[in-house]
Amino acid sequence: MKKIIFILLLSILSWNSSNALITVDITRGNLDPLPIAVSPLHVDSESEKIPSFETSTLGAEISKIIEKNFKSTGLFNPLKKDSFVQKPDIAHLKPRFEDWRLIKAQALVTGKLLIKNNKLKVEFRLWDLTAAKEMVALSFTTTPNNWRRVAHIISDKIYERLTGESGYFDTRIAYVSETGPKNQRIKKLALMDQDGFNTKYLTLGNELVLTPRFNPTNQLVTYLSYFKNMPRVYLLDIETGIQEVVGNFPGMTFAPRFSPDGKKIIMSFAKDGNSDIYSMDLETRVVEQITKHPSIDTSPSYSPDGKYITFNSDRSGLQQIYVMRSDGTQVKRITHGSGLYGTPVWSPRGDLIAFTKVRKGRFYIGVMRSDGTGERLLTENFYQEAPSWSPNGRVLIFYRETKSDSKGKGFSAKLWSIDITGYNERRLKTETDASDPSWSSLLSK
Amino acid sequence: MKFNKAIKNLFIVLFSTLLISACSTAKKAKVDTVDDVYTGTDTVEFLAKGVPDRIFFATNKSKLTTASRDTLRKQATWMRKNKDVTVTVEGHADERGTREYNLALGERRANAAKDYLMTYGVSGKRISVISYGKERPVNPASSPLAWSQNRRSVTVKAN
Numbered sequence: 356m357k358k359i360i361f362i363l364l365l366s367i368l369s370w371n372s373s374n375a376l377i378t379v380d381i382t383r384g385n386l387d388p389l390p391i392a393v394s395p396l397h398v399d400s401e402s403e404k405i406p407s408f409e410t411s412t413l414g415a416e417i418s419k420i421i422e423k424n425f426k427s428t429g430l431f432n433p434l435k436k437d438s439f440v441q442k443p444d445i446a447h448l449k450p451r452f453e454d455w456r457l458i459k460a461q462a463l464v465t466g467k468l469l470i471k472n473n474k475l476k477v478e479f480r481l482w483d484l485t486a487a488k489e490m491v492a493l494s495f496t497t498t499p500n501n502w503r504r505v506a507h508i509i510s511d512k513i514y515e516r517l518t519g520e521s522g523y524f525d526t527r528i529a530y531v532s533e534t535g536p537k538n539q540r541i542k543k544l545a546l547m548d549q550d551g552f553n554t555k556y557l558t559l560g561n562e563l564v565l566t567p568r569f570n571p572t573n574q575l576v577t578y579l580s581y582f583k584n585m586p587r588v589y590l591l592d593i594e595t596g597i598q599e600v601v602g603n604f605p606g607m608t609f610a611p612r613f614s615p616d617g618k619k620i621i622m623s624f625a626k627d628g629n630s631d632i633y634s635m636d637l638e639t640r641v642v643e644q645i646t647k648h649p650s651i652d653t654s655p656s657y658s659p660d661g662k663y664i665t666f667n668s669d670r671s672g673l674q675q676i677y678v679m680r681s682d683g684t685q686v687k688r689i690t691h692g693s694g695l696y697g698t699p700v701w702s703p704r705g706d707l708i709a710f711t712k713v714r715k716g717r718f719y720i721g722v723m724r725s726d727g728t729g730e731r732l733l734t735e736n737f738y739q740e741a742p743s744w745s746p747n748g749r750v751l752i753f754y755r756e757t758k759s760d761s762k763g764k765g766f767s768a769k770l771w772s773i774d775i776t777g778y779n780e781r782r783l784k785t786e787t788d789a790s791d792p793s794w795s796s797l798l799s800k
Numbered sequence: 801m802k803f804n805k806a807i808k809n810l811f812i813v814l815f816s817t818l819l820i821s822a823c824s825t826a827k828k829a830k831v832d833t834v835d836d837v838y839t840g841t842d843t844v845e846f847l848a849k850g851v852p853d854r855i856f857f858a859t860n861k862s863k864l865t866t867a868s869r870d871t872l873r874k875q876a877t878w879m880r881k882n883k884d885v886t887v888t889v890e891g892h893a894d895e896r897g898t899r900e901y902n903l904a905l906g907e908r909r910a911n912a913a914k915d916y917l918m919t920y921g922v923s924g925k926r927i928s929v930i931s932y933g934k935e936r937p938v939n940p941a942s943s944p945l946a947w948s949q950n951r952r953s954v955t956v957k958a959n
Contacts, residue, residue: 537940563935565899579903584930586903607907607931610900623904625931628862628911630904651904667901673860674901695860697898711898737942740898756895763940791899 376483376490377461379430379517381749382776388432389517391425392460393418395436396477397444399469405499413502414443414468417477420506421464421513423550424524428514429779434460443467447480452487460484464513475499479509481516491516503552508799523745524549527795528752529567529576530770532556533788537763544578546593549794551784557591566741566791567591570613573795577601577611577620588622590637602635602642610653615661621645623653632666632683645683656700656708657681658725665689665699665708665725676710678725689727698741701725703796704748707775711740711753720753722775733777746796750774752783754790837865838948843938847955851878854954855913859947860897862908864916872913875955876920886958889913891931892938894947899933906931906953913953928958 379389396414404410418436425431440454447465455463466479478494493512495505504525511522532545544557544564558564563581570577573593580589580598588601588608602608604624611622614634621634632646632655646652650670657664665678671688674695679686690696694714701708705725712719712732718739723730739755752772759766768790770783783789832840838856845853853875855868864872879885891910893902910929918924939946 538937540935563932565903565935586930607903609903623900625904625907628908628915630907651901651908653904654898654900667898669860669901674898695897697901713897716896738895758942759940761941761943761946763937766940766942 376486376488377517378519381428381430381518381520381774388430389462390432390434390460391462391464392434392439392455392458393422393425393464394439394441394443394446394466396466396468396479397442397447399467402468402470403473405470405473407500408502410470413470414466417466417468417502417506417509418464420503420550421510424507424510425514427550427781429774430518434458447478450482450484452482452484455482455484462490462513462517464509466509470499473499475502475505477505477509479512481513503548504798507549511797520749521747521797523747523750523794523797525798526746527569527573527798528770528783529569529793529795530754530785530789531565531567531791532786533768533790534560537759537766544576544591545785545787545789546576547785554786557593557596566610568612568793569795571615571617571796573798575613575617576793577613577622579609579611588620590620601637602640604633604642608633610655612656614657615659621655621657621664623655632664645681646679646686647683654698658701659703659705663701663725665701667697667699674713676708676727678708689723689725690730691727692730700742700744702744702748703746707748709742709744709751709775711742720751720773722751731775731777733773733775734771734780739771741791743792743794745772745794748775750779752792752794754792756790832945833948835865836948837867838945838951839867840949843949843952847875847957848878848882851875853956854952856948857909857951857953859894859951860905862905862912864912868913869916872916873920876917876922879917879922879926880920884959886926886928888956888958889917889927889929890936890954890956891929892936892950892952892954893934894950895934895937895942896947897934902933903931906933909951909953913955917955 395418398414402410422433425433438458463482468477476496481491483490507525510524514522526549529546532543535541541560543560544567547554565579567576567578576591586607588611591598606626608622608624611620619634623630624633630651630653632652635642652668654667655664664681674697676690676696676699677688694712698711699708707722709722719732720734720742721732742751742753755771757767768788770789770792773780836858847853851874852871855871889910891906893905914927937950939949
C-alpha cells in the first residue's frame with residue numbers, strides 16, 4: 356500500500372468538547388438521522404490546473420463523497436444542496452446560522468481547497484447550527500491524486516466528533532472477485548476503497564484464491580491459493596505484489612488470519628482427514644500447534660489483546676464455536692443454541708464475536724458476547740457468511756449468495772453490510788460478483 | 801370448430817406431458833437419495849469399465865456407505881491391476897456450509913476414501929488428496945438433489 360504522508364492537524368482552531376453540543380447515538384438503530392448540510396468545498400481561484408482531473412469541480416466532488424459516506428451510516432441525513440442559502444466561501448468563514456437552521460440543518464460542513472506546487476491543501480470546518488458554534492476545524496496537505504482519501508478522512512473526523520467513536524471511511528476492503536459460471540468460477544483477489552472506488556485486482560485468476568485477510572497495518576494480505584493445485588496459505592505484499600507461501604506444510608493450510616500485533620499468522624492445517632489450528636511466527640518461521648483434536652478445528656480468530664482465540668470445531672458432533680487461551684489451553688464451547696455455528700470473528704473492540712449460524716436451512720449473521728451470551732441474529736437469508744468487522748466495531752461486512760436454478764442460472768455473490776444494531780443493511784457495489792470480504796483498519800491513524 | 805378441437809387436443813397433450821414429467825422427476829428425486837446420500841448415476845464417470853469414479857456423502861458427514869465401500873473396492877482392485885496408475889482423490893462439499901468448514905470437510909471425505917483404498921491394498925504413495933470444499937460443484941443448481949450430487953469424493957487418474 357502506498358505510503359501516504361498527510362500533514363495533519365495543522366490547526367485545531369477550537370475544540371469545545373465540554374459544551375453540550377450535538378451528538379449522534381450510534382448504539383441503537385437510528386430512526387431519526389441527523390440533518391446535515393455539506394457545503395461544496397470552495398476552490399481557491401489561485402489553484403493550478405492539473406491535467407488528470409477537473410480542478411474547478413473538485414470541491415463539489417469531495418462534498419459528494421462526504422455526503423455518500425454519511426448517508427451510508429444511516430445516522431445522518433445529508434440535505435439537498437439546492438436549498439443551500441450561502442455561498443461556500445462565505446459560509447466557510449462564518450455561516451449565518453439562522454439561515455441554515457431554516458432549512459432544518461443541525462450540522463454544517465464547510466471547506467475550501469487550494470492546489471499549488473502540485474500539493475492539495477484542504478481545510479474544513481464542522482459547525483453546530485443549533486449552538487451556533489464551530490465544532491472541528493482541520494486542514495490537510497497531500498498530493499492531488501489523494502483527493503478521494505481526503506474526503507474519507509474528513510468524513511471520519513466529523514463522524515468521530517459527532518458520535519464519539521472513530522470512523523471507518525478511510526479504509527479498504529479486500530475481497531475475492533468472482534466471474535464466470537457457477538461450476539467454473541474464476542476468482543481473483545481484489546482491493547477497493549470502502550465506498551467501492553479504486554478497485555485493483557491483485558491476482559490474475561489463473562488459480563483459485565479464497566479468504567483474503569489484512570494485516571494490522573494493511574500492507575499485507577494473507578489468503579488461500581490453489582497455486583499448482585496445492586491449497587496453501589500465502590502472504591501478499593500489496594505494494595510490491597510479491598507473494599510467498601507461508602510455511603512448508605505437508606498438506607492443505609487454510610483459514611488464515613493475522614494476530615493483532617501482525618507478527619503471527621494463525622491458520623488450519625489439514626492432514627489425514629484432520630484439521631487442527633497452528634500458528635506461525637512470520638519472523639522466526641517457528642510453527643506452533645495450538646489444537647490437537649481428531650475433529651475439524653478451523654476459522655481461528657484472535658481476541659484484540661491476543662490472549663484468546665475463538666474458533667470453529669465439530670468436536671461435539673456438529674459445528675460450534677469455541678474460545679481458548681492462545682496457547683491452546685482452557686478450551687470452552689460458547690455456542691449452545693439450536694443450529695450450526697461457524698466463522699467466529701472477534702470484534703476489534705473485544706466485546707463481541709460475530710458469527711454465521713445455519714438453522715433449518717437458513718443462514719444468519721449474528722453477534723454475541725465472547726462468553727456466548729447475548730446472542731443476537733442480525734440478518735437472515737438463503738446463504739450468507741463470513742462477517743468482517745469495521746475498524747470501530749459497529750458494522751459488519753459479509754457476502755451473500757443467491758439460489759440458482761437447475762442450470763445454475765440466477766446465482767450471484769455480493770457484498771453486504773449491516774450495523775450491529777441490526778439496522779441499515781445495504782449492498783456494497785463491486786465491479787464483479789464478490790465474496791470473502793476483509794475490512795482494513797483505518798489507513799491513516 | 802375443427803381448429804378449436806385441434807387446440808383442445810394440443811392442450812390435452814401438453815398437459816399430460818407435464819403431468820408425466822412432473823411424476824417422473826418426483827419419483828426420481830425419491831429414488832436418488834437414501835438417508836441423504838445420493839444413490840443415482842447421473843454424474844458418475846468411470847475409471848474403467850465397471851469402476852465408478854465417485855462416492856457420495858450425507859450432509860456434514862464423511863462416513864462411507866455400503867455402496868461407497870463397494871465402489872472403492874472396485875477402484876482398489878482396478879489400481880492393484882494397473883500398478884503404474886496414481887490417483888488424486890478430490891473431496892467436495894455442497895454449498896450449504898461455511899467456506900472454511902467445507903474445505904476441512906472435503907479433506908476429511910477425500911481421506912476417508914483414501915484410507916479405504918489403502919485398506920484394500922493400494923499404497924498411500926499412489927494416492928494424493930485435495931479438497932475443493934464448495935468451490936467446484938458438479939451440479940450448479942440450488943436443490944437438494946444437486947447438493948447430494950456435490951457431496952462427493954472423486955478419484956481422478958493423475959498420470
